[in-house]
Amino acid sequence: MVVEIIMFNFIKYSKFYFIFSGVLILGSLCCLAMFGLNPNIEFTGGSIMEVEYKDARPSNDEIKGALSELELGDIMVQPSGESAMILRIKDISEEKHQEILSKLKETHELEEMRFESIGPVIGEELKQKTILIIILSLSAIIAYVTFAFRKVKSSIKSWQYGIATLFALGHDVLIPIGVFAVLGRYQGIEISIPVVVGLLTVLGYSVNDTVVVFDRVRENLIRIHSGSLEDIVNKSLNDTLSRSINTSLTTLFVLLAIFFFGGATLQYFALALIIGVVAGTYSSIFLASPILLAWLNYKKFRE
DSSP: OOOOOOOOOOOOHHHHHHHHHHHHHHHHHHHOOOOOOOBBBHHHOOOEEEESSSSOOHHHHHHHHHHEEEEGOOOOOEETTTTEEEESOOOOOOHHHHHHHHHTTSOOOEEEEEEEEOOOOHHHHHHHHHHHHHHHHHHHHHHHHHHHHHOOOOOSEEEEEEEHHHHHHHHHHHHHHHHHHHHHHHHOOOOOOHHHHHHHHHHHHHHHHHHHHHHHHHHHHHOOSSOOOOHHHHHHHHHHHHHHHHHHHHHHHHHHHHHHHHHHHHHHHHHHHHHHHHHHHHHHHHHHHHHHHHHHHHHHHOO
């Protein structure tokens, strides 16, 4: 069987994909190193309080001055929306919570929108469990891909599919993390449990898209007995291109609706998924398979 004419030659421009992705990853790592992430009290412990003012919203300094005699330690005050304020303070009792409300109501009419309090022990436990979940998820994904492609008889080994998938997943997660590092620095957006869930969902979505491409590569390696490996991979990418784009677009339509109309609780969960889905679609088409070929070509060059 002869390989069909290729509509798009994806492999021809692999260097450009690698450079573009390298710039994005390097930028994300730099943002992460400079700004770090802004963890929610779910991870650090403490109390968060959001109030909405009925009249003019006071300045940050005015709020801190009004609460200074309560000995709350460091208070982080952040404007929210047009008339709300978010206060982050150390873990406090209900009695202290009511004292804060009373102080704030002395000078302005306001309504409390939410109050959450989490102890430092629980916050540290959540942080450790989150890291463990991420490590276990990545390990399970590599093991699954390696197992799924174990019977492929070609120059591409099953474990190489797993490692290529890991590189693509790293790209898909680092980019939204870099974006959240910037948003945390300049907009005060926090890394909360829903955001972490969104990032883990990105892993699942991205590996699904990548496995579909790899599975078509596997099928074509079995069916096609002539032509170079590059031609076979190009054909496989063209075969799955419309499926990848259509699936991503339908997913993005839903996520955009959640982002704009789903409320504040789901907004940043949706944002993490939107960035991750775009990055995952790009990596499954332009990164995963070219990484495999670049690896094989490098091994041949070394030999």
